[in-house]
Amino acid sequence: MKNHIKTLKIEELFSIKDKIVLITGGGGLGLKLAEAYAVNGAKVILTHSTVKKIAQTKEIMQKKGVSLDVIAMDQTKKEEVDETVAAIAEKYGHIDALINTAGIAPWGDTDDFDTKLLHDIMEVNVIGTVYVDEAVGRSMIAWQKEHSDFNGKIVNVGSMAGVVCHSYTSMPYQASKAAVHSLTRSFATCWAKYNINVNTLSPTWMMTPMLDGSEQEYYDAVNRVHAFGRMADVDEMVGAAIYLTSDASNYVTGHQLLVDGGFSCMKPLEY
Template sequence: MATASIQIVLEQDSILSQQIANERSMVATNDDSEPAVPVGASVGGKHNVFDMFSLNGRVAVITGGARGLGYSMAEGLCAAGLSGVAILDLQSDLGERACDQLYSDFGVTAKFYRLDVRDEVAVQDAMNSVVRDLGRIDILILSAGVADIVHAEEYSPEKFRRVIDINLNGSFICAQAAGKLMIAAGRGGSIVFVGSMSGSIVNWPNPQCAYNSSKAAVIHLMKSLSAEWAKHRIRCNSISPGYMDTPLNTTFESEYFHEWKSRAPIGRLGRPDELAGCALWLASDASSYCTGTDILIDGGYTVL
């Protein structure tokens, strides 16, 4: 009798499990809020992960994109099939040249807008112009920034405020302007902040308290916006580079370059193009479940 009872229970459990599976299948079939197949998969075909990195039909805005890290990330995104890219920068000659080169290399419609990221009226006008000229904004990369190497006791409040105003306030002003347009469009989007390993560590021996403070704040701003805007399907993440071989850093070469290289386990500075893959991942559907994350790309500098 005991054996018969156990058999009946097992059969009942099997029937119940099948009923639950059938109900879940019906819900998945009738629920329009979730895709029936994962992003990047094709019905009846094999899953192709590379499809998830496609940016076909999307438009990106890149502040500080006329050269250096911003331009390298623009190249990475254009290679993935952007329909349009907007370069926002103070340097008109470099910005126009960057757009010409992006069009020549990738056939992407590229527009330059001269902009000071601290000017909230100009920023909103520029974002509106991007939507007018290119049709939409899906991706924002916040690469505009400055750095000083000044001993704290000699730092003038005016100079300190300038670093904070460009790096932190400028990032917020641009993110807010683009975010409002993304929310209104209802398609979601991806905002990629450019932080720094200096937002996580004090990279001695550089006297750069303003820069360190600004980048720590940028990373926490990103995390705050990621929480607020998740309901709008806007993902916010940040890339935090280590020492990169950029025009900004070459101004400090004679005094600090050897120190920077010797402290990184990889033993060299990073190339600007070594951020492009991460920027593409964060901009694309390949990172669709990633938000509020800071990604360090520093040659191992911060592990020591």
């Protein structure tokens, strides 16, 4: 019988050293994951939607002594996504892992939205995710056909908002993340035969720049609905992401990994 796990040594089982990792979205979570993967030996390509953000990210990483590639890519434009992924595969030979963090999360009550907001959120969070998954998946399939021992890893970032609904998150955002969870399962069943694992990492609220300017009452309300009594630090998503992109998760696909500090066990947010 074939042994699908190559090692039982923890340092190798969870290793991301020398893996080619594409991370979309250079915001709070994407930036932290890019740093974590780079310092653990991965070859990281981080995408941003604007040239200005690319320059800022490069400066931040240089000050930390972190080496990675930062490139522009608008994930809502299919042709641009296809060309970018093809260029990355050509430069590095292949892509081992994709982590899709790019997305938008506008604030507002559940019923506080307009048609444009609905379309914008779906275009970035859902359609953009499909474009990137499809392009990277196609590249991984081509590589796997020539390298039978290859295991590709795709991690789409969902959200607890796509699992547990509450009034202080816009309905379009909640719906978009529920769609990400669903499309992840679809790709997982489709690509398992190519040794490609597709999973969702679903965080709870995190201390990121996205929350800048929020009222103290809001922070207090969010903290109360977590078993640990606080929202997450971005760093606390790193371990889950590494697990889902390492050999340790070779038999895990179509799964939604909740990293929520017990939020799903608590009462809904009241604010």
